[in-house]
Structure formats: structure tokens, C-alpha cells
Amino acid sequence: MKATAEVQVIPIGVGVSVRDQVRRAHAVLLEAGLNAQLHANGTNLEGELEDVFAAIRRVHETLHAEGAPRLATFIKIGTRTDKEPSLAGKLF
Amino acid sequence: MKATAEVQVIPIGVGVSVRDQVRRAHAVLLEAGLNAQLHANGTNLEGELEDVFAAIRRVHETLHAEGAPRLATFIKIGTRTDKEPSLAGKLF
């Protein structure tokens, strides 16, 4: 099932700057081969729902392995059967 | 990796009442064997992250199969390595 998504990962317990972890999270999402568009409040994604979820799981595994003790992630998922879901189709 | 989560599914294009779809979504989450606690703005979950994501995918598959043309889902995921994550541990 194809989906559009938004992912924002907030590392907790790494200090007030979370730039390094946000950069790593975005890199892991890009490596997943998804259409990934960074913006100020997350990364927009387009791809198979299964791949989106797998990529988010890898973000959690990666950031924890690299030292972040706690992660709070906020995800938006959009699916539809009347037409092919796409990020471009959500802009007007 | 164990996680806490919140899932809220919003069906679009089924009319102003979404009660039937919300009830179905909650039932699918319960069938997944996750600790699932319904509240007014979603269902809180506790379980393996892989199982949480699989259950949410089944919610989308089920609601689309039963006629909802479009779904917008909002998910919160919490993981941590310093202690076992649990819903009970997030209350004070």
C-alpha cells in the first residue's frame, strides 16, 4: 500500500541541541530509498507503507546505538484508494 | 525494540461521523494482542515496535477494504534505552 508520511524524531536526554540526531535521522530516511523531503518540522516521505515503517524503525535503532537514550517520534500517514497518494498531490 | 505509542486514525470521505471506523480501528489494534487503551484522542499502545507498525498497517488495510476511501493517521512513538518503556511509566 502506497503512502505519504511525515516523520519528526525528537531526541530526549542529549542536551538542548538536537541537530546531530536530526541530521542522522534524515540520512537514514534517505538511505531507505524513499522520496524524502526535509522541512523545518520533519521529513515528508512517499513510498510503500511497509518501507516507511521499516525506515522509521531503523532511525530508532541507529540513534539509540549512537547514544540517544530516549526518542519521541511523531508520524503522519496518509493512504487513499481513490487515487495514487503522492506528496506532490497534497500541494495545491 | 519495545515501544509506547499513540494511534489516531481519521477517515476522510465517509461523512461527518467517523464512529464506525474508529471503533473498527480500535478493534483491529486490540486483535493484535497489544496493550491497547482507548481515550478521546486515540488509542495508547505498548508492545514491540514492529508489532505496533504491523497493527497500524492492518488498520489501514481493514478500513480501506470496508469502504473508507482515505485515511489520515497520527502516531506517536516512544522508545528508550535507560529503562523499559511502558504506558504506566508515563503517568505520574
Next chain:
Amino acid sequence: MKATAEVQVIPIGVGVSVRDQVRRAHAVLLEAGLNAQLHANGTNLEGELEDVFAAIRRVHETLHAEGAPRLATFIKIGTRTDKEPSLAGKLF
């Protein structure tokens, strides 16, 4: 305009435990006189939209004044004109 809401405040830069700040945030929401129901992923609220937003602003002011350097807050707002919105009405 009456609204239902969910508010979750995540303090960044206070360490891996955020319990003190979450407790304070909930207390400030209660002091606002709103119907406030704590759950594992936030506080559900019911009241005038203006009062909900004012209460959330006070949460930010209070937590910053008490030392939290950075706050990320996630809010859900529900309004409707076909019937009176209520937290109870969102359960089935």
C-alpha cells in the same frame, strides 16, 4: 467556539527524565479550569478554544520560567458545528 484537544509537552535539554515538567504542565492545564484528563501520551482537554490556547501558552511560560530551555508541544484540536464537541462524545 467549544473544542476538544490533546496537549503533549516535551521538554528538551532537561535530561532523560521529563517527569517534573510533565507534572507541572498538567497542573497548569488543570488550573485553567478546563476539563483535563491525563493519559500516557498527553492531556485531553475540553473547553473554549481561546481558553485552551491560553492555557497552553501559560504552560510554555511556566516551564521556561522554571528552567526548561526548550519545549516541543504537540496539540490536537477538534471543533464541529453539527453538535456540541465533547471528550465523552469521542468515545464509543
Next chain:
Amino acid sequence: MKATAEVQVIPIGVGVSVRDQVRRAHAVLLEAGLNAQLHANGTNLEGELEDVFAAIRRVHETLHAEGAPRLATFIKIGTRTDKEPSLAGKLF
């Protein structure tokens, strides 16, 4: 208090296409004089927290007045005291 924000309004009960309402919501946010950047999963905002909340309230008032019976809105708010919050500062 200066804030960064993201706002996504989902109209319920207007049919499967929500393009007209999303366009109106974005227009109302622009009229508020906030730095407003549209993306596929919402509009990013930068401005005084009070102005952000006032603009979102106007979105609800406008869309209801123009016929949407039900709205579900998802908001992210970021504030910080260690430096001036800005949308540009959240990109790397």
C-alpha cells in the same frame, strides 16, 4: 514569546477531496502576517505564539463559516530560551 509551529487542518464531512479547505486555511494563515511555508503535510509558521494561536482560531472560524462541519487540526509548537527560535534554524 516567539515560536515556530506547524499546522495541518483536516476537514471532515466535506468529501474525499479537501483541497479547497486546505487552500483556504493556508490563505488565512498568510493573511495573519506570519512567515508561512506550505509543505505536503501542513504549513510551517514562525511568529509570536499568541499570533500563531489567533491565526489558527481564525482558520477554524473561517472554514466552519464556509460550510465545513468538522475540523481536526494538528499543531506542533516549538519555543526556546537559549536562542531565537526560527524555521531556518531548524534546518541543517
